[in-house]
Amino acid sequence: xxxxxxxxxxxxxxxxxxxxxxxxxxxxxxxxxxxxxxxxxxxxxxxxxxxxxxxxxxxxxxxxxxxxxxxxxxxxxxxxxxxxxxxxxxxxxxxxxxxxxxxxxxxxxxxxxxxxxxxxxxxxxxxxxxxxxxxxxxxxxxxxxxxxxxxxxxxxxxxxxxxxxxxxxxxxxxxxxxxxxxxxxxxxxxxxxxxxxxxxxxxxxxxxxxxxxxxxxxxxxx
Amino acid sequence: xxxxxxxxxxxxxxxxxxxxxxxxxxxxxxxxxxxxxxxxxxxxxxxxxxxxxxxxxxxxxxxxxxxxxxxxxxxxxxxxxxxxxxxxxxxxxxxxxxxxxxxxxxxxxxxxxxxxxxxxxxxxxxxxxxxxxxxxxxxxxxxxxxxxxxxxxxxxxxxxxxxxxxxxxxxxxxxxxxxxxxxxxxxxxxxxxxxxxxxxxxxxxxxxxxxxxxxxxxxxxxxxxxxxxxxxxxxxxxxxxxxxxxxxxxxxxxxxxxxxxxxxxxxxxxxxxxxxxxxxxxxxxxxxxxxxxxxxxxxxxxxxxxxxxxxxxxxxxxxxxxxxxxxxxxxxxxxxxxxxxxxxxxxxxxxxxxxxxxxxxxxxxxxxxxxxxxxxxxxxxxxxxxxxxxxxxxxxxxxxxxxxxxxxxxxxxxxxxxxx
Numbered sequence: 265x266x267x268x269x270x271x272x273x274x275x276x277x278x279x280x281x282x283x284x285x286x287x288x289x290x291x292x293x294x295x296x297x298x299x300x301x302x303x304x305x306x307x308x309x310x311x312x313x314x315x316x317x318x319x320x321x322x323x324x325x326x327x328x329x330x331x332x333x334x335x336x337x338x339x340x341x342x343x344x345x346x347x348x349x350x351x352x353x354x355x356x357x358x359x360x361x362x363x364x365x366x367x368x369x370x371x372x373x374x375x376x377x378x379x380x381x382x383x384x385x386x387x388x389x390x391x392x393x394x395x396x397x398x399x400x401x402x403x404x405x406x407x408x409x410x411x412x413x414x415x416x417x418x419x420x421x422x423x424x425x426x427x428x429x430x431x432x433x434x435x436x437x438x439x440x441x442x443x444x445x446x447x448x449x450x451x452x453x454x455x456x457x458x459x460x461x462x463x464x465x466x467x468x469x470x471x472x473x474x475x476x477x478x479x480x481x482x483x484x485x486x
Numbered sequence: 487x488x489x490x491x492x493x494x495x496x497x498x499x500x501x502x503x504x505x506x507x508x509x510x511x512x513x514x515x516x517x518x519x520x521x522x523x524x525x526x527x528x529x530x531x532x533x534x535x536x537x538x539x540x541x542x543x544x545x546x547x548x549x550x551x552x553x554x555x556x557x558x559x560x561x562x563x564x565x566x567x568x569x570x571x572x573x574x575x576x577x578x579x580x581x582x583x584x585x586x587x588x589x590x591x592x593x594x595x596x597x598x599x600x601x602x603x604x605x606x607x608x609x610x611x612x613x614x615x616x617x618x619x620x621x622x623x624x625x626x627x628x629x630x631x632x633x634x635x636x637x638x639x640x641x642x643x644x645x646x647x648x649x650x651x652x653x654x655x656x657x658x659x660x661x662x663x664x665x666x667x668x669x670x671x672x673x674x675x676x677x678x679x680x681x682x683x684x685x686x687x688x689x690x691x692x693x694x695x696x697x698x699x700x701x702x703x704x705x706x707x708x709x710x711x712x713x714x715x716x717x718x719x720x721x722x723x724x725x726x727x728x729x730x731x732x733x734x735x736x737x738x739x740x741x742x743x744x745x746x747x748x749x750x751x752x753x754x755x756x757x758x759x760x761x762x763x764x765x766x767x768x769x770x771x772x773x774x775x776x777x778x779x780x781x782x783x784x785x786x787x788x789x790x791x792x793x794x795x796x797x798x799x800x801x802x803x804x805x806x807x808x809x810x811x812x813x814x815x816x817x818x819x820x821x822x823x824x825x826x827x828x829x830x831x832x833x834x835x836x837x838x839x840x841x842x843x844x845x846x847x848x849x850x851x852x853x854x855x856x857x858x859x860x861x862x863x864x865x866x867x868x869x870x871x872x873x874x875x876x877x878x879x880x881x882x883x884x885x886x887x888x889x890x891x892x893x894x895x896x897x898x899x900x901x902x903x904x905x906x
Contacts, residue, residue, distance in 0.1 A: 358495075
């Protein structure tokens with residue numbers, strides 16, 4: 265489903281750094297994959313390329329039958345909106361909006377459904393994560409663990425093909441980290457969503473379907 | 487649906503920062519409010535001055551001027567002989583009557599002319615105002631009071647009576663206010679006049695004439711045409727001036743020239759007679775526009791500043807919006823919407839402020855010698871200034887929002903998301 269072919273990326277400033285070297289791998293639908301490696305090995309850079317946000321690289325990324333390099337900035341935004349959900353280390357909710365608004369926003373942007381349908385959908389996703397009782401609160405009024413669950417609900421709202429995470433448990437205590445892991449596990453099993461998670465957490469990675477190890481911009485095992 | 491969500495985000499951002507947003511909006515409010523007030527007040531004043539000069543001045547004045555004959559007899563005699571040069575010293579003006587010859591013919595011709603809105607004939611007569619042994623120099627002008635009122639707003643200068651009172655009293659006079667003051671005369675009393683021909687007449691004062699120009703008010707008085715003709719021992723065909731009002735003031739110079747040529751008589755158009763007035767008007771308008779536009783530009787910079795700061799504050803939000811599928815153009819639109827929300831809220835308050843201030847000015851007392859009938863400041867409540875102010879508010883805020891918005895659209899989300 266997600267195919268990566270010979271990705272190379274160089275930083276030219278201040279000195280030439282070959283940050284990704286001939287990275288290639290594939291992942292299937294419903295697969296739970298984690299990427300591990302030391303800081304600076306290029307794992308986050310790879311993730312941002314896969315998420316379509318970073319466009320300065322060589323090589324090809326295919327999501328289903330679409331190659332990223334053929335798409336304009338606008339089309340990439342639409343692709344990202346519809347097919348990719350993103351979860352960050354720091355929750356990154358919009359502070360002025362309610363939990364419900366935060367979750368609904370990507371779906372409102374997509375605009376396939378009516379507001380009512382989207383709202384029902386958002387409640388369903390929040391319910392799935394056990395926080396539907398927080399829906400009307402401001403995003404700043406809930407706890408860190410709850411914020412991360414709201415972010416996951418937002419990533420899920422458009423039923424994406426793949427959810428990507430940049431250390432989604434990195435900022436959580438072990439109890440909340442376990443909770444988030446369980447939620448991810450459920451998603452792959454129940455709605456067949458693919459997951460690609462960058463992590464430092466050995467424990468977290470060991471429980472996923474597949475671990476890709478990276479070092480110095482190269483994949484050393486997949 | 488998509489537009490709605492962008493607008494909703496913009497609204498939430500604006501209303502979440504009530505203080506900053508209201509300061510930016512107030513900038514626009516003051517800009518637009520002052521623009522409207524200034525424009526209404528200045529054009530009101532200009533209108534007043536127009537009234538003072540343009541509406542009271544004939545577009546074309548036809549009269550007889552004392553001057554030397556253009557061709558002296560000797561020139562006519564030798565007109566085809568190029569060998570002869572002649573030198574004449576001390577040329578004297580020709581002794582002509584002030585009467586416009588063939589005035590009936592001229593009046594009839596002008597009445598048929600479609601460019602002419604109205605005509606008022608006048609008789610100007612030199613007189614002395616008498617009080618005991620004191621004789622004051624004066625000028626009695628015979629007019630048709632109703633026509634003067636209709637065409638040249640004669641009633642605006644008349645205090646203590648009306649032009650109608652003059653019309654209905656063949657022995658009436660509207661006395662110059664300066665004369666009345668000097669001779670301690672009041673409306674209802676009689677003023678004795680002496681003509682240069684030695685004739686004595688007594689006229690009843692039915693009103694006072696006050697133009698605000700002392701040199702006029704100290705000399706000029708008005709009576710009916712017939713009264714002036716009788717006072718000067720002239721017959722009913724005697725006219726010294728013909729005043730024209732045209733439908734289109736701009737053709738006055740051309741038409742004046744035409745009258746000169748066809749009737750062989752002097753005429754002067756309003757543009758020539760009041761050239762300095764047009765210049766003053768233009769400069770006043772220029773200053774008004776310059777001040778207003780400066781105010782609006784300053785308001786625009788306020789919005790630019792606040793949006794710029796907002797974008798630095800909102801880096802994270804912009805990154806997250808982009809990560810969840812908002813394109814650069816969407817982000818740009820969100821910030822332009824914010825500018826437009828601030829602009830339209832501030833602008834509408836500015837319209838109200840402009841209306842309020844204009845109203846306050848319009849009820850403030852303003853008394854001037856020049857316009858005895860006007861009691862408050864003139865304000866021009868033209869809806870076009872409100873339309874223009876609203877349009878300007880939207881345009882300025884759009885441009886003030888455009889640059890910060892474009893900057894926001896170009897923010898690289900990866901840098902922000904990885905930075906933390």
